[in-house]
Amino acid sequence: MPTFSLVIPVYKVQGYLPECLDSVLGQDCTDFEIIAVDDCSPDGSGALLDEYAERDPRIHVIHLMENVGLGRARNAGLEKARGEYVLFLDSDDTLADGALSAMADRIGATGRPDILVYDYARTYWDGNMRRNQRADLLRYEGSDAFSLAEHPELLDLLQIVWNKAYRRDFVTGAGLVFPPGYYEDAPWTFCSMITAERIALLDRVCLYYRQRREGGNILKTVSRKHFDVFDQYGRVFDYLDAHEGLDQWRGPLFRKMVDHYLTILERAGRLPQNARAEFFHRASADYRAKLPKGFVRPPGNDGRKYALLERGAFTAFMGATRAAKLRDGVRRRARSAVNQSKRRAMGLIYRSQLRAPLDENLAVFSAYWNRSVTCNPAAIDAELARRAPHIRRVWAVRPDAVDEVPAGVDFVRVGSREYWTAVARAKYLVNNVNFADSVVKREGQVHVQTHHGTPLKTMGLDQRRYPASTNMSFGKLLKRCDRWDYSITSNRHTGVVWERAYPCSYETLEAGYPRNDALVNAGAEDVRRARAALGLADGTKAFLYMPTHREYQPAFVPSLDLARFAEELGPDVALLVRGHYFYGNSPHVDELRRTGRVIDVTAHPRVEELYLAADALITDYSSAMFDYAVLDRPIISYVPDWETYSVVRGTYFDLLKEPPGAVATTQEELLALLASGAYDSPEAAGHRDVFRRRFCEFDDGHAAERVVRRVFLGEEQPLPFVPFDERRAVPTPAGAIEDDAHA
Incomplete structure (x- = not known):
């Protein structure tokens, strides 16, 4: 029998659940079991629980067939508990380091009381922490347990269940169960405290009570x-x-x-x-x-x-209570004055349009800070044209990017009268980054955040732990994210990260990345066309080199000696170099373009065509690896500065231990991999298969359709995913050339 049973009810917490479970599994006291109750959660929480349970036998998962609410979910876990003491942990909260050891020591020192009461601290999204305001009630140094009658002031503690460890025999003997309802903690807390014969106190913060910015507390x-x-x-x-x-x-x-x-x-x-x-x-x-x-x-x-x-x-x-209302009124008027000031700054045109009715059949698209017509928004735009042609589609682009707008695409220049009219009146606003701070989210508008990659490097609030990587205002960031109605993900990893890094009240839409539909659905002719557009001969092996941005480097300095690459790999190999968009065209690459062996594709408008043309991808920490993995072609991780990058920027997993293929940490290792063909070995293919199953799980070629059906057509029933092992293989360049020869 373990000392502790931790009952954890779980519902729509995939962004916080790993941190909760890790806080328990990382305790120095290991004599516990976890009873995790999936309360028919509609997100990926249930699957996360199963993954953790596969790795640790101390975790037992109960999947309920219907959503029963917090109290009844706790009861389901309580029935399975075997520990001497039972703790109830909410799945977005965490245990403090050493908490279970401190509880065990205190329980032993006080002669195994019916209830041990310990302290907690509130934690906030901005990193602040505040201990329980009535912590003074826990300052009892005696070695004996006592009854509530001896210390009745304990009733002034917040009526919650998760700041206590309950002796299971006491709970069973008292017949305590959780009722259904909104305030189920009150009867359990009061009835257990007044019934217990022996209560002990632990003057130590054992639990961190997460104050979810987006209003996760239903009581508020x-x-x-x-x-x-x-x-x-x-x-x-x-x-x-x-x-x-x-x-x-x-x-x-x-x-x-x-x-x-x-x-x-x-x-x-x-x-x-x-x-x-x-x-x-x-x-x-x-x-x-x-x-x-x-x-x-x-x-x-x-x-x-x-x-x-x-x-x-x-x-x-x-x-x-009028005085309190007056105070609230003053605060409301102050907020209103601030909002009015912002609206004035937007100009008379925007203000007048904000008062006009929404155009229910207008959608405004933008990508990469209005630089081009591309990425997930472009894929959604194309699908919307097919499935809902009655909706007018308009792209917002910078004045200097107008020439990049494809023929036939309706657009407005950012900052123009037409732009402010469109963003004020449009029912739908779709972007792969945030719209400018000056864009107001109107009631009835629908903002779709498509994102533009799967995160390896830390993002959003998680960057607070790596201050050298950013100087952003996290408060302003979250105000921008507050406008989101939908956040699109291509895998559960991404959904979990976004919900924690951007804790706002949006719906996570597990659809796949719409831009990857072009990869999944590509045929041999698409591959041949992409290669021909780049001037690649049939016998040429093309490696796409896509390094990402380094915060500690002011300019694009390739860590790969391109001249040496061209010399050692011979005339039948071409290197497609795409610098991170922060740098633009690179003078380092310009020097080698004249050879024809190195092709600068930094300005190429559609990265998906580069993926189709390339035989393999060489990258480091770029999200390109997740998209390219859809093609099931070799990926080489060239990471000579992994130690520096992981410390300065921070990552969500160790790329050296969970790579998408072969790994090289020096230029010599990379050239040896490429020259020998070891980059496409069975071992590398095995790594790639594991990687693809984790990060390409929703990319089945129907992502844009899912988004259009849910967001624009209002369909509640999601389109089923094509099972991973039943998805068609995308032709490789060699296979596409062979098909053409046999045609």
């Missing part, structure tokens, strides 16, 4: 579900009625009940405006029905509120 949402609080306190007093020996707690719990009702009434963002009077009168009736004999109201303003509630004087109560 406007809803009639807050009426559930009446049922929960009904259960508390029913418990008292059934246990005569606990009658002394009626007064303290009555006060906790009334204070809770008043909190819901007075806090903004809880009750709908038209439900406040109804809630007040329900609370008033509860007050009179449950009022204990001899109860003395608290002094001062709190006592006056109690009196008004007892009398059912709603109008007078609202008048008593």
Whole structure:
């Protein structure tokens, strides 16, 4: 029997779940089991649990067939628990290092109490942390456990279950279970604390309580579900009625009940405006029905509120809270003034258009900071033209990029009258980066964030741990991300990263990357056409070299000696060099272009055509590796500065241990791999297969169709994915040439 059973209910937390599980699995105390309950989560959380369970036998996963809610999910886990003590951990929270060891030591020192209460700290997206404001209640150094009657002030701790370890025999003997509902923690917490004969305290932060920026706490949402609080306190007093020996707690719990009702009434963002009077009168009736004999109201303003509630004087109560409303009004007016200032800066044209009705059949597209018509937005645009031709499609491009707009594509110049009109009136805005800060998200508009790659390097809020890699304002970043309605992913890894790195209220759309449809669906003729456009002869082997940006390098300096490459690999090999877009055309490459052996493809408008033309990819940390892997062609990771890059920028996995193919850390190793053909060995192919199954899981050639069906046509039922092993193979350059010869 393990010392601890950690029950973790899981629902729509794929962005936070790995951190939660890792915080438990990394404890120095290893005598535990995890009972993870997948509450029919619609995202990838269930699959993540299964992956962790395959790697660690201490994890037991329960998959519920329907969503039952937090309380009943906890009950399902509790039934399977075998540990001496049970802990309830929410799946977006984490254990502090050494927490379980500290609990075990304290449990032993206090003679195995019924309940051990420990401390927690709130953590925020901006890196701030704040310890429980009533931490003073845990400062008890005695070696003995005690009853609640000896320290009744513990009832003033927040009524939560996850700051306690419960002896399982005590829970079973008391018949404790979680009820359904919004406030299920209240009856469990109060009933367990007043029933326990022996309680111990641990004055140590053992848990980090994540304050999710996007409103992950359902108790802070406007809803009639807050009426559930009446049922929960009904259960508390029913418990008292059934246990005569606990009658002394009626007064303290009555006060906790009334204070809770008043909190819901007075806090903004809880009750709908038209439900406040109804809630007040329900609370008033509860007050009179449950009022204990001899109860003395608290002094001062709190006592006056109690009196008004007892009398059912709603109008007078609202008048008593007018001062708080006035303060809220001042804050609202201040926010409004800021917004008005921003709108003024946008100009009269934009402001006037923001007041005009939305055009339900207008979509504005942009890519790479308005530089071109490309990437995922371009693929969605093309699919939209086929499936919803009634929607007018307009591209926003910079004035200096107008010449790059394909013939027949409607566009507006960024900053023009037409641009401000389009972004103000369009129902749909699609981009692979964020729109400018000055673009206002209107009610009814739909913003689609397609992204432009699978992340190896840290992104978003995760970059805070690597300050040398960025000087961005994370607050402004998240305000831009707040506009997203949909975030598109090509694999579960990406969805998990985005939900943690960009914690905003959007829907993750597991569709695949639309730009990769062109790769999955390519035929031999597409491959031949791509090679011909680059002037590649049939017998030429083409390597596409795509290094990524280094924050510690001010300019593009290839770590590969291109002249030596051309000399050692012979005349039948060509190198296609594509510098990161931060650098533009490179003078280093210009010197070698005249040989015809090195082709600068930095300015090529469609990277997908370069992928089709290349026999193999040479890259380092670029997201190109994830897209090129769709083709199932060799990938060589040339990473001479891995130690520096991983420290300065940070990565989500170790590329040396989980590569997409062969790995070279020096130029000599790279040239040897290429000259010998070892870059395409069975071992390299094995690495590539594992990599593809992880990172190309949604890229089945129907990504753009999924996006159009869900976003623009409103179809709720997702298009099924083609099973990975049933997907057609894309012809290699050699295969395409052979097909042409036999035609």
